[in-house]
Amino acid sequence: MGGDMPTRKTSDDQPKRSFFCNACGKKVRMPRGWSTGSASRRHYWAKHPEIMRGKGAEGR
Numbered sequence: 582m583g584g585d586m587p588t589r590k591t592s593d594d595q596p597k598r599s600f601f602c603n604a605c606g607k608k609v610r611m612p613r614g615w616s617t618g619s620a621s622r623r624h625y626w627a628k629h630p631e632i633m634r635g636k637g638a639e640g641r
């Protein structure tokens with residue numbers, strides 16, 4: 582799936598409010614005031630609990 586990213590070239594000087602998940606490659610939104618780590622953890626717990634539990638990529 583998806584190399585479907587709009588190329589928006591805007592020079593906004595706002596801080597990053599989203600990042601791309603290393604596990605699923607999806608864009609993850611960061612709530613305001615959150616650090617990347619916190620938002621990342623939250624996403625991982627929600628979408629990739631196995632990884633958070635330390636089960637490694639070779640699930641079964």
Ligand SMILES: [Zn+2]
Binds near residue numbers: 602603629
């Ligand atoms: Zn993910």
